[in-house]
Amino acid sequence: MNETPLIPAGVKRCSKWQFSLWMGAVTAVLIWGIYAMFLIWYKGLNQTNMNDAYGFALWIWADLAVIALGGGAFFSGFLTYIIGKDDLKNIINFAVIIGFICYSSALLILAIDIGQPLRGWFIFWHANVHSMLTEVAFCLSCYFAVLTIEFIPLILENPRLAKKPFLHHLSHNMHGVMAVFAATGVFLSFFHQGSLGGVAGVLYGRPFAYREHVFIWPWTFFLFTWSAAACGPCFTILVTWMTEKITRKKLVKQEVIWLFAKISGWMIITYITAKTIDTLYWALVTAPSKGFTLMDFYSSPTYNIGLLFIEIVLCGFVPGLILITRRGRENSFFLMSAVILAVIGVSLNRWVMVLQVMAVPLFSFNDWYTYMPSWQEVATTVLPVAYGLIVISLAYRYLPVFPQEQELNPID
Amino acid sequence: MFPFCFEWAWDMSHMVFMGGLWYALSIIGAGLTFAIVKSIMDMKSHDEKDHGHH
């Protein structure tokens, strides 16, 4: 009896040797990260360069950034299953995989980041419902479960797994109720993306981060959700493009990319407009009421006013305007530039909302606080990248991730 | 997280927060249960059909 091949039918994959060589290289980086991770778990957070002024640092930024970038998953789910943009079915599998990687990475980084990892479950068990971090923990874990559920049917479509009758039916039935999971995912994402923004926005002791509230939610709550929905798709497009370059194949029809990019563009434009209003209100009303001028927050050589320009104009309005114009997004150079700028923009926003918050001195007799991550922090932050590459490589090789691949790359 | 944890209070914050949480978890649980149970039933009916053909 011939065994069913592991690789999906009708598509071409590289040789085992080539694949093993690539995986070997990535695994080496992964092992470096895992070594650093165990070093931190064994010896404690003294392995980092964080200090009492910089209690939140590289890891929290990495967490916020990967979750924002993983936002492509919930937003594409929202557009496909709830709004009914059927074209996006051709990229949603990949968006889900990227989301799965981002969210599992975020959970791993959080597990490394806490001083008492064995007590991590306290955040659920002894939950303080008033804390934004509690909301983050719950929604993050629940949404990770949803992403896993969204990923499973795709895994079950591997030809060898699909031979098992139960798994075949399960994949089919899970697809059948996917809209319910997607809707739950959107609900959970709205709250955890938002509460991640709330993490900084509620800090009324930190005037750089603090924002006015709507009911219990500071403006950053809505801005974070919005920016994740806006820039997450850009990251999905970027990773799809990179996968196409590496595999030297067109995997998703350009019309699908353009549609996704157009929606993302309008989200970015509206987001960055709201962000501009927020920044103006904060600079002209909130901060002065606490005795600060805008320039007090940008008086360090590292954290200067240029950052605000880069975030709002260069990595906000510019990519937004490119993506909403047909000629902009249909030119591949401009499209990719816009996508990269948007990804940098949202990552920079998260950096500023974590690290600059810590750096700003609150007393005139204190100086700006500085911080440079240790190699252990860098290695554990690179770890998810290596892990992500491995998951994407395995998924691409063994699963029918791209529904249009066969049509775009016919095998004679 | 549960009413038997000592910091639990039957106040508005807990109702809203935990209400949302348990609601989301129930939907996820119900969806999964549905998919699994239906797959088992599908598999059985498929088997019966197969037997019927022979």
Add this chain to the structure above:
Amino acid sequence: MKEKNDYEHSKRYGMVIDLDKCTGCGSCMIGCYTENNVPFKADETNKLDSINWIQVYKLTNGKPYPETEISYLPMPCMQCDGEGKLGHSPCVSVCPAVATDYDYSTGIVSQIYTRCFGCRYCMAACPYHARKFNWWDPVWPADMEKYLSPDVSPRMRGVVEKCSFCFHRYQLARNKAYYENRQTEELGEDEYQTACAEACPTGAITFGDLNNKSHAVYQLKNSPNAFRLLERLETNPKVYYLSSKKWVRRQGDNYLANEEPGLIKKIDKQHH
């Protein structure tokens, strides 16, 4: 969190530190280290990861000699009443695991070491840097372990700690009152004093119940020279400072170039 807030009638322990009397000797810090089993490192060069529950800062007026003036400012945890004085201290409201709590009967912000899992969100929330993280396992030189106070539990690696206004002394005072068949809620001013207040050789630190008219802090806090740190953030600290020097009072908060500290305070009071 569940207790009701009776802001005006419950006890609100606080401190008034007279900066005109502070010489910057650091006795308060030493007193605190020994009283509260605060761990220290073999090399304390890097102040950003050393643990202290009260830290003495040096302020200068920034003028060249001979007009140079300096002032020392000891900074413990401010035991903030929080926005709207409702017990929503910056740190308490953010802790995801209820490891830090506001005690409505004393106004003291507690830290539960065995509950803290080391996320450090409270440190990010505290504008005073009053919260310190245990980056290392606490290690004392050989025999010093025998001198640790049995009334205060030493902390483990990976958790946050901070000044508790020597809360164990409050508990001991209440125990004593109970055994003497007295009202445990009516302690004398001298029955509960913090280690730093007792250690201060110039008597710069006064400690007591800010709501109790018979306590010295009640009058002192109303002095025209009194101010609190970063008051404009609305953290409502329970640590007050006294300084006859205007430039010191100005450094206690942030002001725009055209603002006068005294004036802003008045406006705030009217506002509330």
